[in-house]
Amino acid sequence: MTVPTPSAPTVLVVMGVSGSGKSTVAALLAExxxxxxxxxDDFHTPESVARMRAGHPLDDAARAPWLGRIRAWIDARLAAHEPGIVACSALKRAYRRALTxxxxxxRIVFLEGSRAVIQGRVQARHGHFMPxxxxxxxxxxxxxxxxxxxxxxxGIEDGPDAIVAAVLTRLGPPAGGLCE
Structure with missing residues (x-):
C-alpha cells in the first residue's frame, strides 16, 4: 500500500476524550x-489508574508527571530523528503545550465526536479502567x-480506516512524492 508520509521525522499525538478511539486510530496509523x-495510558502510575477506576478524575498535579513521561518519549523519538505515534487524551491546551x-x-490529531456517540462507545466497552x-x-x-x-x-463518525485515511490525507505526501 502506498501511503503519504512526512519528509521529516514527526511525532503524532492522537488526542480526544475517553472513548473517541485514540488507541485504535493511533495503532492503525502506526501500522x-x-x-x-x-x-x-501505559504511562499512568498504578495509583492514577486506581483513582480513575474508582471514578475520580485526575487533577493537574496528578497529570503533570504522566505528561512528563510522555514528553520524554516524544523527546527521545525526536532526538533519534525517528517518527512515532502516541495516543493521549491531552484535553487541555496546557497539556498539549507540555507535550508538543x-x-x-x-502534530496534534484531534478525534472529535459528539457526547452521544462517545457515551455509547464508553458504555459498550469492557475491561477499560476509565468508567x-x-x-x-x-x-x-x-x-x-x-x-x-x-x-x-x-470526526469519529466513520470507522477507523476512514479516520486514518483522513489523517494521512491531511499529513500530505513528502516533498519527493509518495513512499511505499
Missing amino acids: TLGWPFVDG GDRPDV ASLLDSQFAALEPPGQEENPITV
Whole structure:
C-alpha cells in the first residue's frame, strides 16, 4: 500500500476524550505508516489508574508527571530523528503545550465526536479502567485545539480506516512524492 508520509521525522499525538478511539486510530496509523506506537495510558502510575477506576478524575498535579513521561518519549523519538505515534487524551491546551513544546514536528490529531456517540462507545466497552461516569469530567476539561496549534481534526463518525485515511490525507505526501 502506498501511503503519504512526512519528509521529516514527526511525532503524532492522537488526542480526544475517553472513548473517541485514540488507541485504535493511533495503532492503525502506526501500522499503516510503519511507525512506533505507544499508548499514553501505559504511562499512568498504578495509583492514577486506581483513582480513575474508582471514578475520580485526575487533577493537574496528578497529570503533570504522566505528561512528563510522555514528553520524554516524544523527546527521545525526536532526538533519534525517528517518527512515532502516541495516543493521549491531552484535553487541555496546557497539556498539549507540555507535550508538543510548540515544535512543528509534533502534530496534534484531534478525534472529535459528539457526547452521544462517545457515551455509547464508553458504555459498550469492557475491561477499560476509565468508567463511563468520568465522561462528564472529560468533556468539561476538553479545550478543543485551536487553529494556532495546527491540529489535524477528524470526526469519529466513520470507522477507523476512514479516520486514518483522513489523517494521512491531511499529513500530505513528502516533498519527493509518495513512499511505499
